[in-house]
Amino acid sequence: MTTVSTPGAGEPPVEQAVGAGQPGPAATARPGNTGGPGIRRVAIASCIGTTIEFYDFFIYGTAAALVFPTVFFPALGATAGTVASFATFAVAFVARPVGAMLFGHFGDRIGRKKTLVSTLLLMGIATLLIGLLPGAETIGVAAPIILVLLRFVQGFAVGGEWAGATLLTAEYAPPGKRGLYAMFPQLGPAIAFALSSGTFLFTGLALGDTNEAFLNYGWRIPFLFSIVLVAIGLYMRLAIEETPVFRAETEARAAEPEQKRTLPFLDALRHQTKEILLSAGALAIMFAFFYMGTAYLTSYATSTLGFDRPFVLTVGIASSVVFGAAIVLSALYSDRFGRRRVIMVSCGFSVVWALALFPLLDTGSPVAFVVGMMVTLAIFGIAYGPCGALLPEMFHTRYRYTGAGLGYNLAGVLGGAIPPMIAAPLAAAYGGIAIGVMLMVIGLVSFVCTAALVETRDRAL
Numbered sequence: 001m002t003t004v005s006t007p008g009a010g011e012p013p014v015e016q017a018v019g020a021g022q023p024g025p026a027a028t029a030r031p032g033n034t035g036g037p038g039i040r041r042v043a044i045a046s047c048i049g050t051t052i053e054f055y056d057f058f059i060y061g062t063a064a065a066l067v068f069p070t071v072f073f074p075a076l077g078a079t080a081g082t083v084a085s086f087a088t089f090a091v092a093f094v095a096r097p098v099g100a101m102l103f104g105h106f107g108d109r110i111g112r113k114k115t116l117v118s119t120l121l122l123m124g125i126a127t128l129l130i131g132l133l134p135g136a137e138t139i140g141v142a143a144p145i146i147l148v149l150l151r152f153v154q155g156f157a158v159g160g161e162w163a164g165a166t167l168l169t170a171e172y173a174p175p176g177k178r179g180l181y182a183m184f185p186q187l188g189p190a191i192a193f194a195l196s197s198g199t200f201l202f203t204g205l206a207l208g209d210t211n212e213a214f215l216n217y218g219w220r221i222p223f224l225f226s227i228v229l230v231a232i233g234l235y236m237r238l239a240i241e242e243t244p245v246f247r248a249e250t251e252a253r254a255a256e257p258e259q260k261r262t263l264p265f266l267d268a269l270r271h272q273t274k275e276i277l278l279s280a281g282a283l284a285i286m287f288a289f290f291y292m293g294t295a296y297l298t299s300y301a302t303s304t305l306g307f308d309r310p311f312v313l314t315v316g317i318a319s320s321v322v323f324g325a326a327i328v329l330s331a332l333y334s335d336r337f338g339r340r341r342v343i344m345v346s347c348g349f350s351v352v353w354a355l356a357l358f359p360l361l362d363t364g365s366p367v368a369f370v371v372g373m374m375v376t377l378a379i380f381g382i383a384y385g386p387c388g389a390l391l392p393e394m395f396h397t398r399y400r401y402t403g404a405g406l407g408y409n410l411a412g413v414l415g416g417a418i419p420p421m422i423a424a425p426l427a428a429a430y431g432g433i434a435i436g437v438m439l440m441v442i443g444l445v446s447f448v449c450t451a452a453l454v455e456t457r458d459r460a461l
Helices: 039-066 078-109 112-132 142-172 178-206 211-218 220-238 244-254 264-303 309-337 339-361 366-394 397-430 432-452
Strands: 003-005 015-017
Touching (some): 039 112, 039 178, 078 112, 078 142, 078 397, 112 142, 142 178, 142 244, 142 397, 178 309, 178 366, 264 309, 264 339, 264 366, 264 397, 264 432, 309 339, 309 366, 366 397, 397 432
16 A cells, blocks of 8 residues: 655644545646646636735725725724724634635535635625725714625635635646745735735826715725626636546545545544644734735824825835745745745744834835835745645645635634734834734744644645
């Protein structure tokens, strides 16, 4: 009996022994002999899909920084309104693990492609409805309540999106190039951040940067525009085929007795709880830096530093280019030096940069803000590039969608939900340096968790 691959000591094998209905080496994706679409087509489709999903997700973050405190929480005042606005932003991160469990179940049972079509539709509908939602002055307290519910739906959809998109490319990728091809869905957030900042910038300029017009209806345009992107994404996703790895696993599972078929969620927790928790801890600083950079710093720059909205949005677009470049380079280096080592470099940088960021920003210099935004997103990108290959490599095919999604989205709760929500009161009470200390602590936790991971670069899927 042959073993496909074996992790470090004390860990369950990533692929069980060949035989008894388990897929063997033939299950490893080799585009040349799968009979499906080429790997480039799959990579492009995954990139477009994640771009659309995260565009919808990020325009909410931009609106939460610039608009929602006034439109949905006018009675709370500036500071409390910002806290409430970012609390609704954080709701999505609580929803993401729930989405990861549900969509992970279907992704592991009925397939990656069908599940990804569902997440895209759900996200598109929720985003469209946010764009149509009346403000608090029109429907009162019902407005923020509905906003929270729709934000939960957004997080629920994204919770099932990332793992499926990365699995599409990782399971198709040829050996030795998994980091390269799993990078394509990782580029989606960088492109989406540029699109979301660009649409808000264009809307503001088209309205002559009239604040009243922007608050009344201008902010809604990026949300309504998302339905066009969703249509493009659906077309791309319907055109690709299921991964050969999943097809092989489906055939193997069909040959098993009914009583041996268990829930992917229970299997993931039973066999690889440690990997789920370690990956969540390892990627927590990644989320903290990203959502601080894309959402909170947008608010901090306009409300605290006094920069105008067009300048902040333009910096966001420029920073997304640096962010994307960091993703590409780190993904390529992860194929050469390993996923774990590259992510540890990001964690190390984050600990140092966390303490330097807000003293730099508080100088009030526009150049300092540009540097702060770009370096923050570059450090995030260094970790984000390799994780598209790392998480799929960590989990067995039978529950890979569920396991990878849980690890990724639990990291989102730790790093993406809590820091943006408590950053405003921390800054108000103790100054920006308190936020830096918080980020430094998260960075240290991520460094320790990453060090405890086993290198996965040479594992077969």
